Amino acid sequence: MDMDDFGDDFKVPQRTVRKTYEIEYESLPQSAVERLVANDIDHISGIFGVEASAASLLLRYMNWNKERLIEKYMDNASAVTVAAGISPPSRASPSALGPDRSQGSSSGTRTSGFRRSARQTPAPPKAKPQPFVCPICFDDTQASFAALACDHTFCSGCWTAYITGKIREEGEHAIRCMAEGCALVAPDPFVRTALTDDPETWERFNELLVRHFVASNPNLKYCPYPSCTYTVSCPTAASKSALTTIVPIVTCGPDANPPHRFCFGCPIESDHRPVICSIAKMWLKKCRDDSETANWIKSNTKECSNCQSTIEKNGGCNHMTCKKCKHEFCWVCMGPWSEHGTAWYSCNRYDEKGGVDARDAQSKSRASLERYLHYYNRWANHEQSAKLSVELYAKTEKKMEEMQVTSNLTWIEVQFMKKAVDEVFKCRMTLKWTYAMAYYLEKGNEKELFEDNQRDLERAVEDLSELLESQIEPEIIPTLRQKVTDKTVYVSKRNEIMLEDTAKGFLEGRWQWNVPVEGFD
Amino acid sequence: MDARLRRVNKEIADCKNDKASNIKIDLVDSSPFHLKGSFPGPKDTPYEGGVFEVDIVVPESYPFQAVKMKFITKVYHPNISSASGAICLDILKDAWSPVLTLKSTLISLQSLLCSPEPNDPQDAEVAKHYMTSKKSFEETARYWTHIYAGGLGSKGKVDTKEAAKDEIAIAGLEQTHVTQFEGLGFERSKVIDVLRRMNYRGSNAANISDERIIDELLK
Numbered sequence A: 001m002d003m004d005d006f007g008d009d010f011k012v013p014q015r016t017v018r019k020t021y022e023i024e025y026e027s028l029p030q031s032a033v034e035r036l037v038a039n040d041i042d043h044i045s046g047i048f049g050v051e052a053s054a055a056s057l058l059l060r061y062m063n064w065n066k067e068r069l070i071e072k073y074m075d076n077a078s079a080v081t082v083a084a085g086i087s088p089p090s091r092a093s094p095s096a097l098g099p100d101r102s103q104g105s106s107s108g109t110r111t112s113g114f115r116r117s118a119r120q121t122p123a124p125p126k127a128k129p130q131p132f133v134c135p136i137c138f139d140d141t142q143a144s145f146a147a148l149a150c151d152h153t154f155c156s157g158c159w160t161a162y163i164t165g166k167i168r169e170e171g172e173h174a175i176r177c178m179a180e181g182c183a184l185v186a187p188d189p190f191v192r193t194a195l196t197d198d199p200e201t202w203e204r205f206n207e208l209l210v211r212h213f214v215a216s217n218p219n220l221k222y223c224p225y226p227s228c229t230y231t232v233s234c235p236t237a238a239s240k241s242a243l244t245t246i247v248p249i250v251t252c253g254p255d256a257n258p259p260h261r262f263c264f265g266c267p268i269e270s271d272h273r274p275v276i277c278s279i280a281k282m283w284l285k286k287c288r289d290d291s292e293t294a295n296w297i298k299s300n301t302k303e304c305s306n307c308q309s310t311i312e313k314n315g316g317c318n319h320m321t322c323k324k325c326k327h328e329f330c331w332v333c334m335g336p337w338s339e340h341g342t343a344w345y346s347c348n349r350y351d352e353k354g355g356v357d358a359r360d361a362q363s364k365s366r367a368s369l370e371r372y373l374h375y376y377n378r379w380a381n382h383e384q385s386a387k388l389s390v391e392l393y394a395k396t397e398k399k400m401e402e403m404q405v406t407s408n409l410t411w412i413e414v415q416f417m418k419k420a421v422d423e424v425f426k427c428r429m430t431l432k433w434t435y436a437m438a439y440y441l442e443k444g445n446e447k448e449l450f451e452d453n454q455r456d457l458e459r460a461v462e463d464l465s466e467l468l469e470s471q472i473e474p475e476i477i478p479t480l481r482q483k484v485t486d487k488t489v490y491v492s493k494r495n496e497i498m499l500e501d502t503a504k505g506f507l508e509g510r511w512q513w514n515v516p517v518e519g520f521d
Numbered sequence B: 001m002d003a004r005l006r007r008v009n010k011e012i013a014d015c016k017n018d019k020a021s022n023i024k025i026d027l028v029d030s031s032p033f034h035l036k037g038s039f040p041g042p043k044d045t046p047y048e049g050g051v052f053e054v055d056i057v058v059p060e061s062y063p064f065q066a067v068k069m070k071f072i073t074k075v076y077h078p079n080i081s082s083a084s085g086a087i088c089l090d091i092l093k094d095a096w097s098p099v100l101t102l103k104s105t106l107i108s109l110q111s112l113l114c115s116p117e118p119n120d121p122q123d124a125e126v127a128k129h130y131m132t133s134k135k136s137f138e139e140t141a142r143y144w145t146h147i148y149a150g151g152l153g154s155k156g157k158v159d160t161k162e163a164a165k166d167e168i169a170i171a172g173l174e175q176t177h178v179t180q181f182e183g184l185g186f187e188r189s190k191v192i193d194v195l196r197r198m199n200y201r202g203s204n205a206a207n208i209s210d211e212r213i214i215d216e217l218l219k
């Protein structure tokens, strides 16, 4: 749903130009990649004068690197042809071709130098002197046989079972001959014939080919979401060096809901903006390595710092009020909430002083653990709060729907909450990653500006979060709606600023790190 | 009939009829898909004289998927796990071909016993032993053949005095080395364990200082 659908509620400018934190890319359906594959095959088939099926095997063998293939092929065509599993060694060169002993020479048609790679199968029953029994199944009722260019003959049933298993169970696209030690690879028409009655496996085979093509091409990446067949093309993020200045978050396909969002530059399957891949990876590794130390933080209960009674967090808001003593405090830093509303709010900043003062090794290591926990605590909290606010919203949503029935509110009028929850979720993801970034940022002006933006966004998000947890009654809806809508617009702006400024900082090389970071000197 | 069943039944029958071969395949229970293979250890190897039993599981998609085999008999060999009997052999993995049979695979296992491949080990400790001293390795392998596979071994029949030596010989260590550290007050089983792990054998023993061994023993 577009923001425009909310009428006057959200006055956000239309997206016209690409923002610094966004990246140019294209989402390709499998058919589009199949066309790219076909183009490469046609190209090679044309210049070598070989059949498409042979060109495909040659390209697959060279991981779709056309230039390298052409170079190697010009150098020694028969060696490449053998290595790619197209011809058996002895028949690699035309001069070494012996008479075709098995079935005349109908299949011996030569295309510019080498033997046609496979017979169309199932081949007609072979005219052998005595009845031929397939050496795999020993089933003498079999009448249809096939072989690759090596003439290792097996029954069609065995070929089909074998090829199906290779594709389905092993995800293999280069399917070797069934004979022991034979390196010939089944060309596509052979595979297709074997799978005549199984279009689903043939489909899967084509997907495997596309996946191999995509994996071999640095400009492309396959969508990591299960059973999605889209590919994203993002040449700007193809080089390692590009990843020190951009965070290539992409979304596949036009219609997945929620959209398949992932990083083009690394294996993280979520939006880790504004942090670049190498920092994100370092942070996740650190969290994994220190998971035990930090485990206690994930617990959903804490003690009130005033009366020590147990308090459970059940929403996304960090403004806690003790049920017993009414003490108001911040869930993250456990400090009094009153301080969070003022100019000297500093829940997001870690006071580095302690680390400087620490003299002996023990207090140094304690200081470094404390420092890590400061950032980890906030990181984990945003993650947890985002989840909790979505859960809480599920309850609210039900209530709103009921209200829509009992009061005279329209559907549009109750949607403002949903929009706000989505925004809170998005911003908490940004905030979460800003803590990973701040952990590695070198002290100084730039870090302070970064943390100012972080603080402003965080405060805005906490305010909105709190509003979302208000008791919903039909009477208050109009005012609440106005407040929530205003705050949502504001939060969204703060998020823009956070993302935009951080992205610019990467392009300008403004960020300095307190540890060596991959790609930076 | 099920293709796998037909194929396995034929394989079992062919193996029974082949009187010249010394490879045996027997049923374990009523299922033709769980079998036990056995073959004699090859001549002129430390495994000579022993009979080696192999657990065979025929998977659902056999023969298009490799048969699963592991040694039941304990074997001292770089490519066979001394603990589990697991085998590192290419044809049991990627190099499997549907034309291979249970019998041909068992023959491959038999020839694996003739030609250890310590650079691609299944059992790293045994492989190290092999690389350090082939002679000492062979002695241990022969001893294992003797006590686990019913082979003759090098030491003739076991007498009672030798029973105490057992665990040292099984670990492929030297009596004098073990008693040296045992003399310092460490338990024999612990000493054997540490010396075996550190490959305290042949020329390698000179490379390992007593301190390092004691460090390990104290852990």
Ligand SMILES: [Zn+2]
Pocket: A134, A135, A136, A137, A138, A139, A142, A154, A155, A156, A157, A158, A159
């Ligand atoms: Zn067959």
Ligand SMILES: [Zn+2]
Pocket: A148, A150, A151, A152, A177, A178, A179, A182, A183, A184
């Ligand atoms: Zn072949």
Ligand SMILES: [Zn+2]
Pocket: A223, A224, A225, A228, A229, A230, A252, A253, A256, A260
């Ligand atoms: Zn997708």
Ligand SMILES: [Zn+2]
Pocket: A248, A263, A264, A265, A266, A267, A268, A272, A276, A277, A280
């Ligand atoms: Zn990334």
Ligand SMILES: [Zn+2]
Pocket: A304, A305, A306, A307, A308, A309, A322, A323, A324, A325, A326, A327
């Ligand atoms: Zn309290």
Ligand SMILES: [Zn+2]
Pocket: A330, A331, A332, A333, A334, A335, A340, A347
């Ligand atoms: Zn706080």
